[in-house]
Amino acid sequence: MSVKKTYWKGISEKHQTPEFVNASSKEFQDDLPVDEFIGDEGLDQFKTGRRDFLKFMGFSIAAATLASCEAPVIKSIPYVNKPEEVTPGVANWYTTSFYDGFDFANVLIKTREGRPIWLKGLKGGFTKGGMTSRIAASILNLYNGARLNGPLNNNEESSWDKVDSSISKKLTDISNNGGSIRILSKSIVSPSTQKVIDSFGNSFGENVQHVQYDSVSYFGIRIANKECFGQPILPSYHFNKAKTIVSINADFITNWIVPTKYSVDYGSTRKPENDWMSRHYQFESVLSLTGSNADYRGQIKPSQEGETALALLNELKGKAHDSSLNEKTLKLIQKAAKDLKANMGSSLVVSGSNNKDTQVLVNAINDYLGNYGHTIDLATPLHLFNGDDAKVEQLVNDVIAGKVDALLVYGANPVYSLPNGKAFGEALSKLKLSVSFSEYADETASKCSYVCPDHNYLESWNDFIPVAGHYSLQQPMIRPLFNTRQAQESLMVWSGSALRDDKESVSYNNLIKQQVASYGLDWNWSVHDGFKAVSFDSPIVNSFSGDIVNASNSVKKRALSTGQWEFTAYSNELGNGQYASNAWLQELPDAVTKVVWDNYITMAPSDCYKFFGINTDNPKAAWDGIHLAQEEPAFVASVKVNDANLKLPVYPLPGQAAGTIGIPFGYGRGENQENIGRSAYQVGEDGEYLLEDGKKVPIGANVFKLSSFNNGELVYSGVAELSLLEEKYPLACTQTHHTIMGRESIVKETTLDFFSDPHTKKEDYNPPHVLHSHAEGGHSEVKATEYSLWDEHPVEHVGHRWGMSIDLSSCNGCGVCIIACHTENNVPVVGKDEVRRSRDMHWLRMDRYFSSIEDDNRNDWEADRTKGDFSYANLEIPEENPSVLFMPMLCQHCNHAPCETVCPVAATTHSNEGLNMMTYNRCIGTRYCGNNCPYKVRRFNWFNYRDYRKFKHINQAQDEMARLVLNPDVVVRSRGVMEKCSFCVQGIQEAKLRAKKEGRPLVDSDVICACGDACPNDCISFGDWNDKDSSVRKDSESDRAYQALEEVGVKPNIWYQLKVRNIDQEQLVASNQVHDEHE
């Protein structure tokens, strides 16, 4: 195990390019423009002399003094009739469910004085506490000022009475004349909503048809299951039972079907202390978050998805096959097959493809492995993602051909997300009646003759059956903020089954009550718990009867349709674009690329070389040429697929399969100036919207335009033509910020075999950092922790000592913790321009390290390569397919904190309880502390984000409505102070007070930071280290525990549990041998 790995955050760091070396020697990315200022000739032109300056200063001081003598009168308005359950200053928690047609989760909402301000996953529900960053950020959408305040008729404000009477009349007319009425909705998983739609259908006759539509569709799985098992169902997948997982382009941790559940299930198999740890193979084109977590990762083109499945099936069955897959991938498939065979019945193969044939082959593999009934459950099917692509295509064609008279669009934005959305939108405005229930005047709604805005999910009653046997309830957290009405009630009013009522309407609520009663459940308890188990009838399925031969032939044919470039559209943090105007999500760095506020084309670095035509004699400088885009703007390319054409910057992504490009969904919202929210458009340096021909420029481009219908399936990948454009485009990327100054002990990892080998000790895989001592003439090695410049801090024994432990093995880098921290601590959003200046304010960041086996002899080879000689192509190239490690980095609350000693005003000090306290009102902003922090976790507050004009479209505190999301327990910091993670001290204080009031010792479950509370995988444990029974104490003493930058001797209060990869020891040794051969 002498393999040495190097860790790098970006390609330029790996190669120590001139640009990187230059940048890393600087503490702050930008120098102060002193020379520029003093050298400014214009200074002489100023008439203000020294005396004037003094006069102004004197006046200002006098004015300030006078002003401070007068106290402002502060008004206070108590409740007139206080609700019994509300105590001002005390949070109430309520269960509810989140469902938007893309994500589903059981959640717990924190409300203060009736305002929802924070949420976390509900443990024990269907999703077991799982979350995505979209759900975590969804609170902000409630307060989006762009939400419609009342119904629209032809994009003009109208009233509910008028809209109701004219829509009812038109519906009746159309129905009486035998016209066709269509409802196009997101997948309906609510039994009560289904009832409403059914009764709507009944009252307007047989001409009503309901079509369900998923912008990102899983129809391929359903039709494959129809062929294989006789039922078009989406089965339940149990990742928690799978010892070997093979995923072909399925990003199940963040974006595939129910990532909220799968990420938790998967995370539970990634703890090396458990009886077993899963081994995960991923075959994909773009380096996804799931791929980053895989133990083995193979690279395939999108067209090869089916062939990969076929190769795996043949390998399992021991059949010979020829395929277009490269040798490395084939080798990996062989290895995966071996592991799968060893775990028959406890393995799982999934594919993210929406192609029936591919899914048939995947079913065949799972059937061969005997996974049905174990890791795949056909008997309890999912109700999510009902979308029928064939019906959608039919409907879209009908609408475009003018065969539809009335269209009601609920929970979907087809004009944005359909391949032919533009034509659909034009046809939509010509219909006799088109109604949208969108909360915003979005792409689809603005084309409809009527918009009847729905409530936000935090204002609505609803019920869901996401999976057979699981009944979830949604309850309102707040009275509707705007003049909106729940879509279900609108339908009920038009079909005459309810009368129009005001915001307190109960007509839909009564339906849900009936539904609850029909299960024999108690209403109050059902609402209280948020979900209940209910009985159901399992679908009757055949045994596997898929047509493997036909599927094989067809996937082979598919693999032939390739070109120089293949594109694949994938989901990242933004999902399908519903939350494009959510500033928190936009500012959340993409898990892998770390780019914020933009979308881009991901391309393999080696492809970038060729594509950009870089040719330089200096190999190191050549790496600068491909531009991570933070220092230098990125190259811009145009992607052409059939008639659609997108223009996007190119981002070199290590791990991207050669010859492929990836583009995330969800960008390019509001192309036609639709009002979907303040933060949905590009903003210039002055804070004004960027304008192009007088129009606001959307963020990124809409990749749905490149998708297509193919034989009744939505296809999100294919052959693309790529051409390099002259222009350049700056990207904001947190990737290269905050250098770690060559200290490599920040991340540690080992392999499962080595970790669980009874002969290995902690010192073998988790060696402490030692210093060489020459004391008393001899040479000895002494643990770095034994040296200290200071006396022990007294926190070790007295009272509490707050500590945190973060498990790098089960952390998958999803970023929910970042949003949770942002929300809890009122962290300002700063926007793209400020992030480009390295002024992002995240208190908690997710460091992403690529790693590769070190090879010192590479330089010659690189020199050749940069000259265009790729003959050494079978050597391992570090950025071709690196392994990835995620590490949440936050203030380490060092007991010997270097920041504390340099503060000239004692604004940052150490508490008796081990907290590194930051006192904003004492800080004068010297930034010495930030300079002295080895972890680079301190953030300087450069602006009054809450009222400076630069942030008016970005910062939530500048919107009268969005301001309601601020946490009243945490101060909103002002300009000129340092800020950083406080270990959620407000929560600590609250927990201590609770224990004090109850007169009992504080226990582990009392206190948790926002990040740890929201973490779906419980990677973060927090507690009192002085309590010997606390989980953090136990974790800190575990074999995997280490402290980042231990050798610096700052004695942090955070322990990391090193990453354990389930990879073969031989494999590492083998690459070590390769490594040796070169030496």
Added chain:
Amino acid sequence: MKIKNNWFRKGIYFSLSFLLFIFISSVVFAQDGKKLFKANCASCHNPIKNATGPKLQGVKEKLINAGEGDLLYEWVKNPAGLYGSGKSQQAKAIWNYSPTAMTAQGHLSNEEIDAIFAYVDAYTAPTLPTGGDVAVVSSSKEESSSAIWWVIAGLLLIIIVTVGGIRRQLSYALAEKEGSPKDPNISTGMLIQSWMVRNWFVFVLLLVTVLITSGVELGNRAYKIGVFDDYQPSQTIAYSHKLHAGQMDIDCKYCHHSAVKSKHAGIPSLNVCMNCHKVVHEGTVSGTEEIAKIHEHVGYNVSKQDYNKDSDGNRIEKPMVWNKAHNLPDHVFFSHQQHVHENTGNIDCRQCHGPVETYTLGRVASTEEINAYAETDEGSEKGIVQLTKPILTMGWCIECHNKKEIDLTSTGYYEEIHNRLKNSPDAMSRILKDKKVTVKELGGWECAKCHY
């Protein structure tokens, strides 16, 4: 004789017992009518006004006039029974007065009932005292007294100037008489200058004094910037703590009930006021004027005995805007429950708010005022600590944190802390050097306790 005697004795006994009866009943009448009324009837009845129940004055007479005088006792003791029996026409008429049935007062004796009605029939509305106790935003006494000093100083200054002027005129006159007229080239400035040169010592002394005095004054004033003791903002409603917490002796935490549950003590919501003011429509100080404001905002119709509602059945309410008296800066986190809960600080409200039961509207007490209260028997009994720093400043907070002690045996929480301390002899000896554990020693002076 015997018989006579007997009769005589009987007569004496009879008259004695009659006298006793008269005496006792007169005692009952005189002393207990009011008390009985307050204890049993006042929650629903007012003698001269309709409340939850109808006004009671004249009811007895009305019954007697209707020939049902003897049913009065039965009515009071068992109203439902009387109504059910159908004996009384009056009971039938009155039964529909209100949806709230009268609570049977079976424990009252006939004499007590008589006493109550005697009190009710004799009741007259109290005349309102004028001015006086009505809450008025005070102009502080100190200010008026210092104004007097300013006036005196002004008068003295005028006298000095006048006398100086007269003296100067006289000296000119003298000089003229003696034949040396005033040199017109010498200006006043030059005169002053020459005076300064001649009396340089006096001048320097004067200058230093003025500088020091103004410096000290400036310092004192600057120190008081942001200190708003005696701040008593005006309010929509002239609420009197003196009346409620003082005379009525209502506990602070009855109205400010969230003080033990939350960081906010809270301005009471109007439904708390209505717990009493649903019945009490008239105050002793300002009559119906102020209480009517509660009813106006909460939407209560006194004559209908019900809340005003809109067509949907929701109450028509009007939020009441208050001016906050105690204002901490936004960057300070202060928790009432931490300080007043019995298991934590267990501090009396008066430690920070002073003797509120003597104020009318809410106001910020001054440190001196609280110190004075601490010296009273009541104050020392409540454990009020004397502090020196101006109220609501950080110095004031942490001064108290340095003085207040924590009993490490009081609750399970502190016992655990105590156990841990015992394991650390260093810390133990450091903290227990002075034989007491203060809030400061357990971290009460740390920034992140209040600033985050």
